[in-house]
Amino acid sequence: MKKIFTTVLTITVTASTAMADGDAISEFRIGILGGENAQDRLNSYQCLADYTKEALGVETKLFAPADYNGVIQGLLGGTLDMAWLGASSYAAVHIQDPDAVEPVLVKINLDGSYGYHSIGFARKDSGITSLSDLKGKTFGFGDPNSTSGYLIPSIEIPQKTGATMTSGDYFGEVKFTGGHEQTIVAVNGGDVSGGVTWADGQGDWEDGYNSGALRKAVDAGLIDMNDLIEIWRSKPIPEGPVVLRKALPTDVRATMTELVDGLYEADADCAYGVAAGDSLGFDPITHEAYVSIVEARKAKSN
Numbered sequence: 001m002k003k004i005f006t007t008v009l010t011i012t013v014t015a016s017t018a019m020a021d022g023d024a025i026s027e028f029r030i031g032i033l034g035g036e037n038a039q040d041r042l043n044s045y046q047c048l049a050d051y052t053k054e055a056l057g058v059e060t061k062l063f064a065p066a067d068y069n070g071v072i073q074g075l076l077g078g079t080l081d082m083a084w085l086g087a088s089s090y091a092a093v094h095i096q097d098p099d100a101v102e103p104v105l106v107k108i109n110l111d112g113s114y115g116y117h118s119i120g121f122a123r124k125d126s127g128i129t130s131l132s133d134l135k136g137k138t139f140g141f142g143d144p145n146s147t148s149g150y151l152i153p154s155i156e157i158p159q160k161t162g163a164t165m166t167s168g169d170y171f172g173e174v175k176f177t178g179g180h181e182q183t184i185v186a187v188n189g190g191d192v193s194g195g196v197t198w199a200d201g202q203g204d205w206e207d208g209y210n211s212g213a214l215r216k217a218v219d220a221g222l223i224d225m226n227d228l229i230e231i232w233r234s235k236p237i238p239e240g241p242v243v244l245r246k247a248l249p250t251d252v253r254a255t256m257t258e259l260v261d262g263l264y265e266a267d268a269d270c271a272y273g274v275a276a277g278d279s280l281g282f283d284p285i286t287h288e289a290y291v292s293i294v295e296a297r298k299a300k301s302n
Helices: 007-017 038-056 068-077 087-096 147-161 180-188 213-219 250-261 268-274 287-301
Strands: 027-031 059-063 082-084 101-107 115-123 138-141 173-176 194-199 228-233 241-245 282-284
Touching: 027 038, 027 068, 038 059, 038 250, 038 268, 059 068, 068 082, 068 087, 087 101, 087 147, 087 241, 087 287, 101 250, 101 287, 115 147, 115 180, 138 147, 138 180, 147 180, 147 194, 147 228, 147 287, 180 194, 180 213, 194 213, 241 250, 250 282
Parallel strands: 027 059, 027 082, 138 173, 138 194
Antiparallel strands: 082 241, 101 241, 101 282, 115 194, 115 228
């Protein structure tokens, strides 16, 4: 394993391992949001878990629940300490308990931005080239707590079609597949006619763009992008934050923020897995970046 810490950071970390603000920590728990199968998620994050164990001096555990809500409830209930959330999932946590977590970092794209898109797509051989071609056909969302896999397309697509996302109104059937990877597999396999997933929208389509669920699916050998076609793209969405549980000792939060912030420079391969593709790593972010998503989520639930 590559050595991630400088001497100064190691000294800082060692001081925080056993005791911080008078509170000892015995383990550190990282939640991994859905998007691909659990084992692939665990594999992508194992390097981060190893670095965390070294940094904090305590056992580090990874959790990959079946759906987004598993991570949300883990953060709200205090059984998870850190996660990289989508913007809508962060909004869900914040709405239920503003004091549960703090956004600290955000993934930075290769062009320096921190936005991404909900990407509507279909099989190229289906003859579908736009949303209008999906009228009367089956449409797949990912997870109800996903920003790009549900919240944003459920708002923007009706603005485009002039109809609701209720089954039978415009699309013949609208259903949840369970996650981004499941949507990609369902569209690729013809189980749904079209669906949405997330990508930074940068780089080449053939690669699944630079980062996102399509890139991860290409890396896993699940799809050939030449078999698929993009049919819709959302407005830019703020990339979701890496969050830390506010109740954690201050020194532990500072150590983990510094660790993830420096991950790209220290171990680009590890950062690739954690960030779901090519990026420039992570930079600081605050709650203010997500106010619009919080409001959109509130409006959707009313």
